[in-house]
Amino acid sequence: xxxxxxxxxxxxxxxxxxxxxxxxxxxxxxxxxxxxxxxxxxxxxxxxxxxxxxxxxxxxxxxxxxxxxxxxxxxxxxxxxxxxxxxxxxxxxxxxxxxxxxxxxxxxxxxxxxxxxxxxxxxxxxxxxxxxxxxxxxxxxxxxxxxxxxxxxxxxxxxxxxxxxxxxxxxxxxxxxxxxxxxxxxxxxxxxxxxxxxxxxxxxxxxxxxxxxxxxxxxxxxxxxxxxxxxxxxxxxxxxxxxxxxxxxxxxxxxxxxxxxxxxxxxxxxxxxxxxxxxxxxxx
Amino acid sequence: xxxxxxxxxxxxxxxxxxxxxxxxxxxxxxxxxxxxxxxxxxxxxxxxxxxxxxxxxxxxxxxxxxxxxxxxxxxxxxxxxxxxxxxxxxxxxxxxxxxxxxxxxxxxxxxxxxxxxxxxxxxxxxxxxxxxxxxxxxxxxxxxxxxxxxxxxxxxxxxxxxxxxxxxxxxxxxxxxxxxxxxxxxxxxxxxxxxxxxxxxxxxxxxxxxxxxxxxxxxxxxxxxxxxxxxxxxxxxxxxxxxxxxxxxxxxxxxxxxxxxxxxxxxxxxxxxxxxxxxxxxxx
Numbered sequence: 001x002x003x004x005x006x007x008x009x010x011x012x013x014x015x016x017x018x019x020x021x022x023x024x025x026x027x028x029x030x031x032x033x034x035x036x037x038x039x040x041x042x043x044x045x046x047x048x049x050x051x052x053x054x055x056x057x058x059x060x061x062x063x064x065x066x067x068x069x070x071x072x073x074x075x076x077x078x079x080x081x082x083x084x085x086x087x088x089x090x091x092x093x094x095x096x097x098x099x100x101x102x103x104x105x106x107x108x109x110x111x112x113x114x115x116x117x118x119x120x121x122x123x124x125x126x127x128x129x130x131x132x133x134x135x136x137x138x139x140x141x142x143x144x145x146x147x148x149x150x151x152x153x154x155x156x157x158x159x160x161x162x163x164x165x166x167x168x169x170x171x172x173x174x175x176x177x178x179x180x181x182x183x184x185x186x187x188x189x190x191x192x193x194x195x196x197x198x199x200x201x202x203x204x205x206x207x208x209x210x211x212x213x214x215x216x217x218x219x220x221x222x223x224x225x226x227x228x229x230x231x232x233x234x235x236x237x238x239x240x241x242x243x244x245x246x247x248x249x250x251x252x253x254x255x256x257x258x259x260x261x262x263x264x265x266x267x268x269x270x271x272x273x274x275x276x277x278x279x280x281x282x283x284x
Numbered sequence: 285x286x287x288x289x290x291x292x293x294x295x296x297x298x299x300x301x302x303x304x305x306x307x308x309x310x311x312x313x314x315x316x317x318x319x320x321x322x323x324x325x326x327x328x329x330x331x332x333x334x335x336x337x338x339x340x341x342x343x344x345x346x347x348x349x350x351x352x353x354x355x356x357x358x359x360x361x362x363x364x365x366x367x368x369x370x371x372x373x374x375x376x377x378x379x380x381x382x383x384x385x386x387x388x389x390x391x392x393x394x395x396x397x398x399x400x401x402x403x404x405x406x407x408x409x410x411x412x413x414x415x416x417x418x419x420x421x422x423x424x425x426x427x428x429x430x431x432x433x434x435x436x437x438x439x440x441x442x443x444x445x446x447x448x449x450x451x452x453x454x455x456x457x458x459x460x461x462x463x464x465x466x467x468x469x470x471x472x473x474x475x476x477x478x479x480x481x482x483x484x485x486x487x488x489x490x491x492x493x494x495x496x497x498x499x500x501x502x503x504x505x506x507x508x509x510x511x512x513x514x515x516x517x518x519x520x521x522x523x524x525x526x527x528x529x530x531x532x533x534x535x536x537x538x539x540x541x542x543x544x545x546x547x548x549x550x551x552x553x554x555x556x557x558x559x560x561x562x563x564x565x566x567x568x
Contacts, residue, residue, distance in 0.1 A: 009542045009548070011551050066351050069353040226293070
């Protein structure tokens with residue numbers, strides 16, 4: 001059961017926002033979906049391909065929807081885009097005063113530790129529950145999905161794609177946290193969500209997952225050189241090393257002058273949607 | 285004297301934000317400016333043409349900058365865009381609890397009534413002080429300027445262009461308040477800012493100004509048919525009547541399904557920048 005809470009026409013299609021109860025996260029959640037002009041609600045023969053966008057720390061579904069300028073390209077390529085929230089939400093969900101942990105910072109993993117494990121199951125929400133909900137309610141291909149994201153959401157997109165090659169056809173990221181087990185944001189979150197035993201952390205680390213990937217899904221990664229988090233948190237050089245070592249295809253583009261903001265994302269979102277459109281058109 | 289408070293690279297150019305003291309408004313103000321990739325700070329021979337964007341009620345300079353997606357087109361057409369705030373600001377500036385009056389709602393006029401007249405001189409700020417400041421600090425053509433805006437800012441753009449044909453080369457508007465003297469928003473603001481004597485109001489009413497325009501500057505106006513303010517506040521039919529009566533060129537485009545939001549603006553901002561680019565390229 002989903003309930004529409006907003007709808008706006010943009011670039012000939014519809015930016016819609018829905019509320020639903022998530023049984024995986026044990027709370028009400030909100031997601032946004034862009035339906036391009038050619039989206040056909042009735043005809044099952046003409047299903048629309050879909051991208052999932054995963055946002056970064058502190059974001060909800062609205063940052064991407066209002067700032068990335070993606071709808072123009074989604075309309076052009078006839079692709080839907082789903083933008084979920086970045087964590088479970090609400091008064092019944094445990095939280096923390098820090099901006100880089102708890103609500104707004106789910107890290108796209110399944111927490112095993114109290115008090116987080118009851119709600120913070122974002123991995124299952126993104127991989128299973130939300131795609132099923134989209135499939136039930138929209139005329140959209142959900143057997144083959146593209147996934148992309150920014151920062152914490154770039155980490156989420158790459159780890160989820162690497163672990164589910166049968167489900168995700170294409171992947172890309174802006175300024176991803178390339179190795180959360182090797183940066184302060186990741187160490188903090190993983191300690192709380194997964195516990196002190198670091199052997200469990202590697203299941204949610206892109207660089208570790210590259211070593212065992214069964215499917216060499218090509219990665220497109222854009223990174224701004226003036227990104228304020230580049231050195232301490234993002235560390236694309238670790239991803240580059242891992243991909244080189246295991247012959248994993250990586251197109252890492254470094255862009256002079258760009259920072260961590262949505263101004264950077266807006267500048268190259270068209271390239272990413274083109275990247276996904278090529279893969280989704282081949283397989284659909 | 286302007287002081288930079290933010291700068292971000294986007295579409296190869298720079299979105300910059302500056303603070304300055306306005307002697308016209310008697311307070312500190314902030315404006316944003318997008319400088320396209322070909323902007324040349326040094327060479328006076330290669331000045332960049334500029335558009336002024338006037339925002340609507342409750343906005344500051346950031347709404348347009350983050351949501352309209354204009355930078356892509358400004359980069360393509362090599363045009364700078366200045367986005368000012370919508371009123372004087374600060375603790376020393378009188379305000380009102382209503383969202384449609386006082387701070388965030390300057391209506392681009394020169395107030396004559398107490399306590400507003402000391403600060404609320406947005407007409408002079410937009411027509412004179414800000415263009416001079418831009419000319420002093422950037423390598424930009426400010427003798428010929430394009431001007432456009434949304435809602436209250438659409439009203440501002442049309443009235444300012446009609447009154448200053450020697451200064452403004454091109455004009456367009458999204459969902460403008462076409463006749464503030466005939467709608468609740470306008471009547472309320474004009475009563476406070478200009479006094480009860482309605483004979484003074486017509487100097488800031490697009491439909492009234494059309495009757496006496498000395499220069500028949502073509503108007504491009506986009507209006508969403510699902511705009512929640514269409515009937516009561518915006519009234520494009522009055523502008524159409526005035527233009528028809530006085531043979532003023534008007535391209536009024538009504539768009540099915542679109543509302544009053546930045547989703548509507550983003551969908552057609554490219555057309556508007558194209559409209560201005562044609563006029564500015566001819567004259568520069």
